[in-house]
Amino acid sequence: MLKFNPRNYLKVTNGAVLLRAEIEKKMDEVSKKEFKNLFLIGSGGSIAIMYPFEYIWNSTSSIPAYAEIASEFMLQSHKQFDENSVVILSSLSGTTEETVEAAQYCKERGATTIGLVGEMDTPLANIVDYPIANYAENDYAADSINLQMYMIIFRLMHNNGEFAQYEQFVSELEKMPENLISVKEQTxxxxxxxxxxxxxxxxxxxxxxxxxxxxxxxxxxxxxxxxxxxxxxxxxxxxxxxxxxxxxxxxxxxxxxxxxxxxxxxxxxxxxxxxxxxxxxxxxxxxxxxxxxxxxxxxxxxxxxxxxxxxxxxxxxxxxxxxxxxxxxxxxxxxxx
Amino acid sequence: MLKFNPRNYLKVTNGAVLLRAEIEKKMDEVSKKEFKNLFLIGSGGSIAIMYPFEYIWNSTSSIPAYAEIASEFMLQSHKQFDENSVVILSSLSGTTEETVEAAQYCKERGATTIGLVGEMDTPLANIVDYPIANYAENDYAADSINLQMYMIIFRLMHNNGEFAQYEQFVSELEKMPENLISVKEQTxxxxxxxxxxxxxxxxxxxxxxxxxxxxxxxxxxxxxxxxxxxxxxxxxxxxxxxxxxxxxxxxxxxxxxxxxxxxxxxxxxxxxxxxxxxxxxxxxxxxxxxxxxxxxxxxxxxxxxxxxxxxxxxxxxxxxxxxxxxxxxxxxxxxxx
Incomplete structure (x- = not known):
């Protein structure tokens, strides 16, 4: 396929899937906090990744989720947001200004923060309570973050007694990287x-x-x-x-x-x-x-x-x-x- | 002004403002239910009217509000929505198919429904618990509905102890119809x-x-x-x-x-x-x-x-x-x- 390196792609996407144990451990800690709502925060492509998970979450969970544009969210002071909120943000470079600022804002208000990054020891990773890192090229970053989001979101719902099929779901998720290459080939x-x-x-x-x-x-x-x-x-x-x-x-x-x-x-x-x-x-x-x-x-x-x-x-x-x-x-x- | 009849406009907009006593009485009844969240439902122009009120509400109130597109909302089965929800919908004709269907859907699930219409004894007015009617021509309908929404939203927040300035606010709201004519003239x-x-x-x-x-x-x-x-x-x-x-x-x-x-x-x-x-x-x-x-x-x-x-x-x-x-x-x- 034109401009596509399946080896690199599998490295990135399987890398995401291999975070399973780490994500589960971290999300189990998050669930212990009995958070009252979930904020999915981003801008442009990174908020767009969050929208489907807001949809899936609000169709499944009794805990409310809100997808919010980072810079509007900070100015608005959303009244549902407080120290009992859990926040998920992502930035491949870990340096995206609006995302780092939003993470800082959430952290200062005592919320529990989860950050998806390309590598540790970057500004976003250093601010959030739960940094999760998976190296990705820019082209493959959305797939990497999506794969991690499935594990995060469904683990949290599972812990809340709302997604009993979690084990089966994540086992099947491991097959998605190969499937996605086939999707590309078919297209x-x-x-x-x-x-x-x-x-x-x-x-x-x-x-x-x-x-x-x-x-x-x-x-x-x-x-x-x-x-x-x-x-x-x-x-x-x-x-x-x-x-x-x-x-x-x-x-x-x-x-x-x-x-x-x-x-x-x-x-x-x-x-x-x-x-x-x-x-x-x-x-x-x-x-x-x-x-x-x-x-x-x-x-x-x-x-x-x-x-x-x-x-x-x-x-x-x-x-x-x-x-x-x-x-x-x-x-x-x-x-x- | 081209194609503008200030007399008719004032009739419509002052008509909306004159609903104050009725809206307050109805909203005071709604507040007694101690609802857990507010759904603002519509399509196209009528969901667009709701977006600013979702913004204002979520910036002010401790009760969450969700603006939702009518036909997606019905298919999604939003988990926050139940018999403890309050729903606001609007249809000038009282016959807009998607709105009437959404009202029926909400009613069947036991939620408290408020409907803004141009006249009583229309399908939407007949379905909802609290119909509120103000005659309007199509051109002026958005202004009429907006004016009513301010009274509804701020009364509910006031009743929840979150908008102490309500009396002053609504007294001033009564001056908006004249102001809006001036806005038109200035533009x-x-x-x-x-x-x-x-x-x-x-x-x-x-x-x-x-x-x-x-x-x-x-x-x-x-x-x-x-x-x-x-x-x-x-x-x-x-x-x-x-x-x-x-x-x-x-x-x-x-x-x-x-x-x-x-x-x-x-x-x-x-x-x-x-x-x-x-x-x-x-x-x-x-x-x-x-x-x-x-x-x-x-x-x-x-x-x-x-x-x-x-x-x-x-x-x-x-x-x-x-x-x-x-x-x-x-x-x-x-x-x-």
Missing amino acids: EEKAKEFADKYKDEDYHMLIGSGTAWGRTYAYSMCVLEEMQWIRTKSVHAAEFFHGTIELVERDTSIILLKGEDATRPLAERVERFAEKYTDKLTIFDTQDYTLDGISPEFRQYFPPLVLGSLLQRVSVHLENKRNHSLDKRRYYRTVAY | EEKAKEFADKYKDEDYHMLIGSGTAWGRTYAYSMCVLEEMQWIRTKSVHAAEFFHGTIELVERDTSIILLKGEDATRPLAERVERFAEKYTDKLTIFDTQDYTLDGISPEFRQYFPPLVLGSLLQRVSVHLENKRNHSLDKRRYYRTVAY
Whole structure:
């Protein structure tokens, strides 16, 4: 596959899965605190990773979870947040300014803080109560953090008596790295065709819901806009019908991300509409992918990983066909703002 | 003012304010239930109205509030939602399908339901425990619902011992209808100039935060996209820097909505950036407007009303200059989907 090193990828993703014992030990300590709520804090790509876990958590647990944008969260002073809150943040470099500041803010207020980083002895790792480190290249960081998030979130729910299937779930999670390579392979041809067909498209609508919403939001803003400088609109599958729908013409590109959770009918409704009114509908449906060794009842949780992995192939082919490096920025780390 | 009838507007908005005694009586009954959380449920424009109240509530109250998209909420089965929840929904016609279904869903689960409608004896009014009716034309419905929401939300917080200034606040709220006409008058020239300058613009970025985020989201999707068929991207002021920023060129139109809550620095940061990198920055700042009889400490709560009112003038002038009726739809109530 173009620009993909399966050995490095497996090193990173298996590295995440191998943290199991450490994560379980740390989460068991966290659970002893009988925390009253969970805050998932981040910005851009890192808050987008949190959205599906907020969805999964609030669909399963009696403890409330809140996904919050780091800099707004600090200014707002959220009244549910206090010393009985548990916070999860992530920063691959361990140095992302807004994340480090948010961790400091949470720490000062006495909350229990968990930080996912690429390496220890970085500012974020040094601030949080429970740093968890797994080395990752930038390309693979989201997959690494996602894998760790499954173990963290489901262990905490399990400890709260709300996810009895934990042991089986995590054993199966260990099979996801190999599965994700297969997801990438299965997408390769489609990703290339997409890039070919849409390389000159100047606008895409991205639509998703439930566990697919985080990826919908992030692929729009953090990949197509940030890395490819293409205009996008990301809109929730339920909200699409309340305005954005009116923009659809025969030549409007719609990218629909379909997951397997309870909100799938919302995406199916968009699909039925889009099939009728545009010639440029692209669907990435996690249901189209075999996931070896994954029980049917667990598939609903994996769209963040499956969509993230397959869209990474789309990014690489867009970069290639558009001759626009994914690393090129006008502003980020180029000018001060 | 073009297409604006101050007499009708005052009839609607003063009508909302005159519901004070009824709202207080009903909310005092609701408070007796000692509810454990508040769900603000809607779709499109009606969920966008709820977002600022979720922000205000979670910045002030020890009871958690959740703003949820109606159709996703019903499919998700949110674990925080049960018979100890209070739900607020709104539908001017009282017939909006998704809202009526959501009310039915909540009712069946034993929650306490409050419904804001244009008239009694409509499906929504007949389902909810506490219907509150105020006649409004479509144009003025958002202002009517906003005014009622202030009384509902602040009365509930007051009853929970969390908003001691309630009496003064609602007395001042009574002055908002006149103030909002003045806001419209003060915006008239700017709205006309905006429409003149941007009538052929095919894409706008809309940016806001905190109490201004709901309007940012809705003006993008429910007005520019739905009613004017113009492409937009709405992005939170904090999130703008995590991707969308890279699209900004000298000729990119940015509409920044500035409120007066604690998140104002996020909008100011966008302003400093946009001033440097685009020639097409439009700022609507609630701080530029005098609000007679409103205490400085209450101004932070009113951006939803002030921005809603002034943007309505922008809509009317866009309609006029673009010769594109605000009522024209390709799909909504035109085809089945």
